[in-house]
Amino acid sequence: MFASTKFTPTPRKLQREKTTLSTNSDSDKEPVHVYCRLRPLKSSDSDQPSMKLLSPNEISVVTEAKGIRKEMCYKFKHIFTAYSTQKEVFEHLAYPLLEDLLKGRNGLLFSYGVTGSGKTYTLTGNQENPGIMPRCINTIFNSIGELQAPKFIIKSDRMNGFEVQTEDDALHDRLSEIRNLARTPKNQKKMNDDKTVFSNEGSRIALINDNSLFAIFITYIEIYNNNVYDLLDESGNGKSLQNKILREDSQRNMYVNGVTEVEVKSAQEAFELFSAGQKKKKMAHTTLNAESSRSHSIFTIRVAQLEQVTLNEDGKPIIPEKNVLTVSQLSLVDLAGSERTSRTQNTGDRLREASCINNSLMSLRTCMEILRENQRTRANKVVPYRDSRLTYLFKNYFEGDGTVQMIVCVNPSYNDLDENLHVLKFAEISQDVKITKFKPQQTPLSIKKTIKKRATPAKIKTKALFSVLPEIPFIKFDFSNVEECGLQIDKVIKSLEFCKPKISELVAEIDKTDQSFRKRLVDMENDNVQKTLQANSYDHQLQKQKQKNNNLVTKITHLESSCGSLEAKNKELEGVICSLHNMIDEKDLKLNQKILDKEKQKQKSALANERKNQELESKLRKQREHFHANMRAKEIKLRMVKEALDAEIVVSPMEEQVENIPPPTPKTPESSRRNLTTQTHSARRRRSRSTDGVWLEHNAIKPVPLGTVMQPTMKKRKSVSKLTKATDVTNSKQTKYCLVAQEQDADGEVETKLYKGDIVPTCGGGAQVIFNDVERLRQESPTRDD
Numbered sequence: 001m002f003a004s005t006k007f008t009p010t011p012r013k014l015q016r017e018k019t020t021l022s023t024n025s026d027s028d029k030e031p032v033h034v035y036c037r038l039r040p041l042k043s044s045d046s047d048q049p050s051m052k053l054l055s056p057n058e059i060s061v062v063t064e065a066k067g068i069r070k071e072m073c074y075k076f077k078h079i080f081t082a083y084s085t086q087k088e089v090f091e092h093l094a095y096p097l098l099e100d101l102l103k104g105r106n107g108l109l110f111s112y113g114v115t116g117s118g119k120t121y122t123l124t125g126n127q128e129n130p131g132i133m134p135r136c137i138n139t140i141f142n143s144i145g146e147l148q149a150p151k152f153i154i155k156s157d158r159m160n161g162f163e164v165q166t167e168d169d170a171l172h173d174r175l176s177e178i179r180n181l182a183r184t185p186k187n188q189k190k191m192n193d194d195k196t197v198f199s200n201e202g203s204r205i206a207l208i209n210d211n212s213l214f215a216i217f218i219t220y221i222e223i224y225n226n227n228v229y230d231l232l233d234e235s236g237n238g239k240s241l242q243n244k245i246l247r248e249d250s251q252r253n254m255y256v257n258g259v260t261e262v263e264v265k266s267a268q269e270a271f272e273l274f275s276a277g278q279k280k281k282k283m284a285h286t287t288l289n290a291e292s293s294r295s296h297s298i299f300t301i302r303v304a305q306l307e308q309v310t311l312n313e314d315g316k317p318i319i320p321e322k323n324v325l326t327v328s329q330l331s332l333v334d335l336a337g338s339e340r341t342s343r344t345q346n347t348g349d350r351l352r353e354a355s356c357i358n359n360s361l362m363s364l365r366t367c368m369e370i371l372r373e374n375q376r377t378r379a380n381k382v383v384p385y386r387d388s389r390l391t392y393l394f395k396n397y398f399e400g401d402g403t404v405q406m407i408v409c410v411n412p413s414y415n416d417l418d419e420n421l422h423v424l425k426f427a428e429i430s431q432d433v434k435i436t437k438f439k440p441q442q443t444p445l446s447i448k449k450t451i452k453k454r455a456t457p458a459k460i461k462t463k464a465l466f467s468v469l470p471e472i473p474f475i476k477f478d479f480s481n482v483e484e485c486g487l488q489i490d491k492v493i494k495s496l497e498f499c500k501p502k503i504s505e506l507v508a509e510i511d512k513t514d515q516s517f518r519k520r521l522v523d524m525e526n527d528n529v530q531k532t533l534q535a536n537s538y539d540h541q542l543q544k545q546k547q548k549n550n551n552l553v554t555k556i557t558h559l560e561s562s563c564g565s566l567e568a569k570n571k572e573l574e575g576v577i578c579s580l581h582n583m584i585d586e587k588d589l590k591l592n593q594k595i596l597d598k599e600k601q602k603q604k605s606a607l608a609n610e611r612k613n614q615e616l617e618s619k620l621r622k623q624r625e626h627f628h629a630n631m632r633a634k635e636i637k638l639r640m641v642k643e644a645l646d647a648e649i650v651v652s653p654m655e656e657q658v659e660n661i662p663p664p665t666p667k668t669p670e671s672s673r674r675n676l677t678t679q680t681h682s683a684r685r686r687r688s689r690s691t692d693g694v695w696l697e698h699n700a701i702k703p704v705p706l707g708t709v710m711q712p713t714m715k716k717r718k719s720v721s722k723l724t725k726a727t728d729v730t731n732s733k734q735t736k737y738c739l740v741a742q743e744q745d746a747d748g749e750v751e752t753k754l755y756k757g758d759i760v761p762t763c764g765g766g767a768q769v770i771f772n773d774v775e776r777l778r779q780e781s782p783t784r785d786d
């Protein structure tokens, strides 16, 4: 026997605080698992795929813009190729999530990709090739088998919580369900019969807690134009669906307020619900995909697990009063296709839808980016979950309430390449986000007796009323004994009279109750009026807000379209920039070539210069050597002349006279003239000795004309500049030799020296010159400063 008890999923506040403060160690975290599925190419697509599979978890994408080729590689946890089967995808992705689900762990799996890339095919599939969702449902029911709690024992409170009811209450709910079903109009029943049947491949989870009783609940919602709709809501009777609001429960878990959560007892029931919800899904035709889903649809399976169940003698399960209830959920999210408005050429409502879809996908991306940044830089930026309903609903998952997986669906056609690059970039970002591992927590349930209040049936109420009065005797009239009848009637009258005050007491009490009830009714009415007024003002505000939202959406739509044209312009400009870059590169190349040429030229000229220098240096060296040799020869000659002179001075009768010549005095024009006079005098004296004969005048250099009146006396002379032949000297007519030498002193004055001698024949037939006189002609400038 059990009574109703409320249960809301386990508190998570502590975990969330840990996440935001980033104090968790990395071992407590797991990344968002991102898988990729490549769709087979359609016959209308180009033959070659735009992507290449490098390994089971890496693909490369090659792009080419304005002749520039780029190759980008993207890694995933696993890549499913066009040949991968639905079963393979289920086993890789969803099976581990189901194992977790039945152990009490939450899971979120969303499919992301460009319109028509195979998201719905992967998540739902078709009857022959069931996708992840039908396989999950079948696997859950295959696994829990008989371990199902009777229907309505665990009941959703439509506020994200669960109640555990008594068997009687559960029975009552089951009966009213049957009654409602009987009342369902025929056409609606027919609609429900029009269901999808998915084949069951019989996969099951092996390790299940045998002591548990399970109850499976389904919700199916869609987020369309950033509004949340309950796809299982039957209350509208075919009218348009109400926008639901998102709320946080007492444990700060997000939920859709008042969402229809249906307990299903078989896979078939779940598929019927899914089919009914599918019909309500907003579908629209776009130029890209004739069956494109314009909304994000979220199919959630909740598993409530009552543990510590035992069996009675009949083998029926007994739920003890002290128990624990574990609740876990798996959300399968089929996101609307990401698309570019420029490509779909949508207008009006479709454009608005597209902008809403893109905005919510954008905020999902922004949340992922900020989460990643917070984790990398240990920053504590606020994650803008509230920007869209999609992210707001799943914020608990990103804050550590379960495993998050994503399957990126890709159509490797060249037409989708641009959008696919954005999708792949997002996938890359998502993989870096790490989420705190979820630790299932069980809540102890203390099952109390009859907590739930329900209106007591009228029959019981009447019985209760009579029980306060004395028992009225049972009268059986026996008309054969009239006296006895009279006595009996008296008895009844007496007991009725005895009842009279009690009845008046009761009437008074009823009056009192009635008054208090009326008072409460009036209070409630007032309250109601106030609340209605409040609701009206809220309604008014809501209308205003809606108007504002519409305006904003129109603005966004305009901005989107201008964004498209700007993007096109941007592309154009990118092209121009590219060609400019190319030009710059070419010019750079040319410039570099020129610089290289110049450099070579410089090196060449430097080499040539060096060679010339070397040549010049060697010439100079030679000239110097030649000059030194000359100098040495001259010195030798001079030494010889000096020695000859010295020898002559020793033997000459002029010796005394020469020795008497005063020592050279400082140069004055006077002294110099005197010197010249003295020398000329002696020369004249000696010349007198040698006036006859022919002079051999040897001008070693071309003499500078002296222009002086004083000339050496040589009557006959033969002038030569070079002595080339021996006969030049041995000629018997030539008896005198005169060597003319000119020198320039430091002041630039020219001094002419005439070394004179006799040519004396030698016994060998040659000739020798015996120098015996030096005539010095010195020319000085009269204006020179001494």
Ligand SMILES: Nc1ncnc2c1ncn2[C@@H]1O[C@H](COP(=O)(O)OP(=O)(O)OP(=O)(O)O)[C@@H](O)[C@H]1O
Residues within 6 Å of the ligand: 038, 039, 040, 082, 113, 114, 115, 116, 117, 118, 119, 120, 121, 122, 289, 291, 292, 293, 294, 335, 336, 337, 338, 409
């Ligand atoms: N792996 C696959 N094998 C065979 N067919 C596929 C595969 N993936 C997708 N398809 C087919 O491609 C078409 C488009 O796929 P689907 O409707 O799943 O795309 P989508 O991404 O859900 O598009 P949207 O975002 O517009 O809803 C469908 O006809 C589907 O059957």
